Amino acid sequence: MINWNDLRVVLAIVREGTLSAAGRSLGVDQTTVTRRLAALEEGLDARLFDRREGRLIPTAAGEEVISRAERAEVELAALERDVAGRDTKPGGLVRLTSVPTLSNRLLAPRAGALFARYPDIELDLIAEPATLSVTRREADIALRLARPTEDGMIARRLGAILYAPYALAAVAGRADLPWITYEESFAAIPQAKWIAREGKAPLSPLRVNDGEPILQAALSGLGRTLLPVFVGENETRLTRLDDAVTSREVWLVVHPHVRRSARIDAVVGWIDGIFAALKKQGAVE
Template sequence: MLGRATLPAVTSSSAMPSPKLLAMRVNRGSGCGRRMDGSSSLNRMDAWAAPTVASSAHADHAILHGMADWDAVRFFLELARAKTLARAARRLRVDYTTVGRRVSAFERELGAKLFERTPDGFVLTDAGESIRAAAEQMEQSAVDVEQRALGADRRLSGTVRVAAAESAGHAVVLPAMRELHQRHPEIRLYLMTGLARLDIARREADLALRFAPPESGDLRIRRLTPMGFALYASEDYLARHRPPAPGAGFAGHDAVLFEEGFRGAPAFASLVHSLRDARAAVRANSMLSLVEAVANGLGVGALTCCLGDADPRLRRVFPDLPVQRVDLWLVVHADVQRTGRIRALIAALEARCRKAAAVLRG
């Protein structure tokens, strides 16, 4: 597993340090080094001159802060402490390949190898050890900033804008908000549902519940729960149209489908694909509308189990087959994830997913 995300090799761990790494160890009193605004008083020739090495990590911290973002340093520190990509990934709540990529990018930025891979895991090289103290000072500074920001936003009040698929809004967000409202009535919910994907990175919503994690942006994601999907029809429809054998297709049947062009998650798309031979009797851009169309006997539809199983008018077309499951992801912008009302709602969403796990899984 680790071999897929190995860190880049250099010719020798004892090779001459890069100008960037060397500059990090220059005493600020010498007049050399990188300023906090990112500019540099070193020209290309001076970078290789013999520097006066500071006796503390204070200068290292100032220069490291000027050339590396906190996220890169955070990944570096977590791998140094965890020793393996997998353990670091669990602590950071990301995929292990993300840890490998971020640390590799940090090494390229510094122009130095920070880790050696050993049978016992990843260990710091001399270059890595030389910046560890400065990195830990950055970590403490980040904690201080976070605590001050939280202190300014501890009141559990205000509006939280949530973008969610309709089924997730119905089965997860609203029940979670009911519990949260009882404890913190000053928190208000603005729920936006539908097929359109609002851009969390551009702050069109504070957080989102999605069936696919985003691939870019300054976002924090976590897996909430698997949600089940299956084919449903009304009891009346099944009395009039005998279900086919699994895999035989739905020729001669009617189907209730999302609007053309919508695919959804792969597991959901595979259910829809099984209806390709059916007549499209109804198309809609709303999951709740699909539920009503199926319940009114207009055809077979792919629905979330939390909605389909809860409606006494509906039956699973293939009750003996396992359901298709899709992970539901929580996405929040990094700038707001620690505000009091956001944290309170996230905790309520996670509690709802634990409590209703069986219903949501189908």
């Protein structure tokens, strides 16, 4: 009989590329990965991987096992969600992921209100620039800065975060104050596009890939930049240089099975309350 843990090893090898990396992702050593792979190959009487230039490449049999293992992974996650969704009171663990700016500057400072109302809720807040999969249960809830593309998910637009230019008050009057912008791989986001199109001053030699370092650079007096209004208005050392000039949509994503649980309802309601307050403050439209 095939062991699910052995199939997890196969998926880890495919996703990580090497036995050692697969072991790290699973929290086991390389010897354990090798042993489990060998046991699965022996049980199936088939070689699942060829080694080429230091990496493991699936054979035809391996591709078949991988395809079925991926389907099994999705089905097992769905089963877990179905059972977890039957709880009737707001309690238990919820995994919420979003980009670091939303996690650090919006959600974490307001988590106390969630726990005060629902003391049995536990929240794993995952500040992650990369997109974690709600489908594979890497997260229960996700906040995305673009329309989601995952099939079968419940997705709802929460609003659009407004961005305005800010600078350290002590240097805000300088006409030659440079613009701090994003590195090349982030050139398509609205803030970077606006700075490239409308920024009249030179660009700073510093380029970043996240909202937190761009905020810290502005606070150090290194230049001006675009910040979410809800961030800029809470930093007393900064001066707002103009009205909001661009925005980014925020979408809430939840798996339909998980959405039925009281713990998910509680966290979604808390998020809705945060965005309702931001709209009243003029930080979200």
